[in-house]
Amino acid sequence: MAKNYQKIFFILLLLFTSIPPVQAANHDLQVGSADVNLREGPGLSYPVLTTLKSGTALTTVEHSGDWIKVKTKSYEGWLANWLVATPKNATPKAQTVVSQADKLNVRMEPNFSAPILAQLYTGDQVPLLQEQDDWVQIQWQNQKGWVAKEYVAIKAGDATVDTAPNNATFTVTVDALRMRNAPNLDATEIGVARYGEQFTVLNQQDNWVEISLDGKNTAWLYSFYGSFSQAATQQASEQNYTTVIYNETNVRATADTNGDVIARIHAGEKYPIIGVAGDWYEIQLQDMTGFVANWVVSTDGQTQQENINVHSSGQQGVLSGKTIVIDPGHGGQDRGTTGYRGTDEKDVTLKTAALLSAKLQAAGATIVLTREADEYVTLRKRVSLGHQINADAFISLHYDANENSAVTGSTTYYFHENQVNLAMAIHENLMQKISLNDRGVQPGNYYVIRENRQEAVLIELGFLTNPSEEQLITSAQFREQATLGIYNGILQYFGH
Ligand SMILES: [Zn+2]
Numbered sequence: 001m002a003k004n005y006q007k008i009f010f011i012l013l014l015l016f017t018s019i020p021p022v023q024a025a026n027h028d029l030q031v032g033s034a035d036v037n038l039r040e041g042p043g044l045s046y047p048v049l050t051t052l053k054s055g056t057a058l059t060t061v062e063h064s065g066d067w068i069k070v071k072t073k074s075y076e077g078w079l080a081n082w083l084v085a086t087p088k089n090a091t092p093k094a095q096t097v098v099s100q101a102d103k104l105n106v107r108m109e110p111n112f113s114a115p116i117l118a119q120l121y122t123g124d125q126v127p128l129l130q131e132q133d134d135w136v137q138i139q140w141q142n143q144k145g146w147v148a149k150e151y152v153a154i155k156a157g158d159a160t161v162d163t164a165p166n167n168a169t170f171t172v173t174v175d176a177l178r179m180r181n182a183p184n185l186d187a188t189e190i191g192v193a194r195y196g197e198q199f200t201v202l203n204q205q206d207n208w209v210e211i212s213l214d215g216k217n218t219a220w221l222y223s224f225y226g227s228f229s230q231a232a233t234q235q236a237s238e239q240n241y242t243t244v245i246y247n248e249t250n251v252r253a254t255a256d257t258n259g260d261v262i263a264r265i266h267a268g269e270k271y272p273i274i275g276v277a278g279d280w281y282e283i284q285l286q287d288m289t290g291f292v293a294n295w296v297v298s299t300d301g302q303t304q305q306e307n308i309n310v311h312s313s314g315q316q317g318v319l320s321g322k323t324i325v326i327d328p329g330h331g332g333q334d335r336g337t338t339g340y341r342g343t344d345e346k347d348v349t350l351k352t353a354a355l356l357s358a359k360l361q362a363a364g365a366t367i368v369l370t371r372e373a374d375e376y377v378t379l380r381k382r383v384s385l386g387h388q389i390n391a392d393a394f395i396s397l398h399y400d401a402n403e404n405s406a407v408t409g410s411t412t413y414y415f416h417e418n419q420v421n422l423a424m425a426i427h428e429n430l431m432q433k434i435s436l437n438d439r440g441v442q443p444g445n446y447y448v449i450r451e452n453r454q455e456a457v458l459i460e461l462g463f464l465t466n467p468s469e470e471q472l473i474t475s476a477q478f479r480e481q482a483t484l485g486i487y488n489g490i491l492q493y494f495g496h
Pocket residue numbers: 174175195329330336337345397398399400
């Protein structure tokens with residue numbers, strides 16, 4: 001949806017800029033293709049001073065948000081900036097922002113506490129959209145964001161087209177995405193990328209992204225089914241301290257989970273950050289330095305106890321003492337698959353998870369949900385939750401998709417050998433309760449099971465891309481049967 005608005009915005013912009021100017025002189029703007037109201041202040045709630053005719057020449061006085069204060073021959077007032085255009089005979093005002101810093105944060109709003117959308121690296125060039133106080137708004141890939149003016153240079157002219165800045169990463173956000181040898185749907189398929197897989201971006205063309213497979217070979221993916229990000233998502237320069245979230249957090253000699261543990265630090269403790277390596281912070285301990293994973297610490301300067309919602313019924317039951325993580329796939333901006341009839345995968349996974357949780361809790365299990373609302377949770381945070389509480393099982397719930405709408409059925413995936421038995425028990429019991437095509441138990445290279453030390457499985461409960469299957473699997477009755485099958489499988493696995 002946002003993309004469509006941007007498209008419309010640019011089409012309008014093009015239309016406006018091609019309107020012949022009425023006059024130039026000191027005027028740097030003109031009213032767009034329709035008559036507009038000039039208002040007393042920068043907002044639709046201010047009284048209208050007059051209505052200006054399409055093409056009326058204007059002079060900019062100042063900006064406030066999306067509003068511009070302008071002067072005409074007889075009036076001074078405010079106009080919405082989307083209703084004005086730059087006259088054609090004015091000097092082209094294209095300006096480019098050149099980043100003067102590495103890991104320069106691109107933020108959603110022009111202030112330092114706004115969420116970070118992306119980062120720019122020294123020399124990255126992006127189109128300038130507008131300036132506001134100490135901030136400039138830029139166009140970055142397919143989005144708009146703000147960067148602090150003090151870290152950029154502004155030059156006249158168009159940006160060197162660089163829609164895929166250094167180190168950009170493309171993360172697949174659907175369960176299976178065809179890799180092709182050229183950027184179009186007719187191109188030869190050369191493989192399948194899986195949910196959560198990340199690739200280095202080489203090139204972008206229309207809605208396609210060219211990725212590096214292994215340093216030698218490349219492939220094209222439809223970019224709608226993924227998200228772009230920079231390799232590093234944190235900026236050390238703005239955040240000089242890290243606060244530990246969990247007790248017994250490991251500090252390692254190297255920036256990876258296999259690095260030797262050289263110290264353990266505890267919730268609430270603060271350490272100076274002296275460097276960043278990928279997803280790790282190098283921190284200063286009293287007499288040494290070490291690395292800590294950025295997903296187990298907070299950098300906002302405050303202790304933020306992670307919100308782990310543990311649900312324990314306190315009931316005695318056959319699963320008493322067992323802790324099970326239920327992972328409803330996707331969430332927030334990551335919608336997962338969209339069904340033929342418009343079902344969002346993220347919504348049905350959440351409903352399914354709630355039902356499964358209730359059944360397991362009733363049997364005495366302690367349940368932790370990786371999300372309980374329509375929110376975005378990173379894959380590594382999902383896995384990390386299970387590790388933190390030392391869960392006995394991790395169940396990831398998904399609904400499948402395929403370009404071929406004829407494909408149907410349910411699959412249960414495992415990655416590590418120790419996950420096979422749980423996958424088998426769940427799948428067998430699941431298939432006894434539902435009537436979908438049985439695609440069996442299969443190995444699958446999904447992040448949430450691959451990076452999981454627990455007995456973890458990923459269940460695909462049918463294809464939303466098949467119209468009749470979509471209708472079936474989005475019903476409450478199906479969810480009831482499916483969760484009953486999964487529940488029976490878990491009971492069987494734990495020996496009951
Ligand atoms: Zn999914």
